[in-house]
Amino acid sequence: MPELNRARFYKSMNLTVFTLVMVFLYIPILLLIIFSFNDAKIITSWQGFTFRYYRLLWENTAIKAAFRNTLLIAGLATLISTVLGILAALGLENKRFSGRKGILALIYVPLVIPDILMGVSLALMFNFTRVQTGMFTVLIAHVTFCLSYTVIVIQSRLEGFDRSLVEAAMDLGAKPSQVFWRVKFPLMMPGIIAAALLAFTLSIDDFIITFFTSGRGFDTLPIYVEGTIRRGTITTINSLSTIMIAFTLFLVVITKRIRKNLFGSF
Numbered sequence: 001m002p003e004l005n006r007a008r009f010y011k012s013m014n015l016t017v018f019t020l021v022m023v024f025l026y027i028p029i030l031l032l033i034i035f036s037f038n039d040a041k042i043i044t045s046w047q048g049f050t051f052r053y054y055r056l057l058w059e060n061t062a063i064k065a066a067f068r069n070t071l072l073i074a075g076l077a078t079l080i081s082t083v084l085g086i087l088a089a090l091g092l093e094n095k096r097f098s099g100r101k102g103i104l105a106l107i108y109v110p111l112v113i114p115d116i117l118m119g120v121s122l123a124l125m126f127n128f129t130r131v132q133t134g135m136f137t138v139l140i141a142h143v144t145f146c147l148s149y150t151v152i153v154i155q156s157r158l159e160g161f162d163r164s165l166v167e168a169a170m171d172l173g174a175k176p177s178q179v180f181w182r183v184k185f186p187l188m189m190p191g192i193i194a195a196a197l198l199a200f201t202l203s204i205d206d207f208i209i210t211f212f213t214s215g216r217g218f219d220t221l222p223i224y225v226e227g228t229i230r231r232g233t234i235t236t237i238n239s240l241s242t243i244m245i246a247f248t249l250f251l252v253v254i255t256k257r258i259r260k261n262l263f264g265s266f
Helices: 002-035 052-059 061-092 099-110 116-126 135-160 164-171 175-203 210-211 220-232 235-263
Strands: none
Touching: 002 235, 052 235, 061 099, 061 135, 061 175, 061 220, 061 235, 099 135, 116 135, 135 175, 135 210, 164 175, 175 235, 210 220, 220 235
16 A cells, blocks of 8 residues: 555656646746737736737738748758758768768767857858858858757667668669668658758757857848847737747648658658
8 A cells, every 4th residue: 555655646746747847838838829919018917909919020021031031041951951961871870980980079069069159150260261141151050050960860760770671672682772762761761850850940949150140131030039129029029929839830730740641650
């Protein structure tokens, strides 16, 4: 009986801690969504329900431009870093490669360097090489820090799949290109999708590195949001954040369905 009571106690404690953590994480998001419909210029109190700030958000050309810039940079950075990540992971798969440990160390460096240090160093490099800051420099910066994540995620997938399938295909006379595209690449695909999603999320959310490498005249959503909050106009930002949350949830649902339909067996 004492052991049973102890097990029940630990189970209830775990459930309580989990509930508190979920409340702590999601209550602020819920409040943000609720107050995005608040008919007040300041958010200290509820003044009534309205869609006015969503209409103002739709009419704001600066936000639309920042949103387009954000999606463009995130899409290009995801594509480039994922392709480079696939190539790098395939190259690092060869454990007999003499420089493998050194390259792995270089890949892990952006993960441990603080964002502000990376942003300052990239800004100094662009200034030293006299490269005009803007979309191109932001794209380079995003590819730089996204690449480390894509390589690690894809490499972990390469180390985890069943290599006997590749050996069986080779024994049956499949050419190296057929082995890669018909056996190895489908096995890698869940890792590639996870790496691409991670890169897209990191890119669309980045502020510090983008702040140091964007220069004037090129704003992404995080840069625009920071400037708007500093000026004190937070109501449309609540509406924008709500839309971004819905967009993120939509991407998660679509990705899960794609993985379930195409790669459920993996």
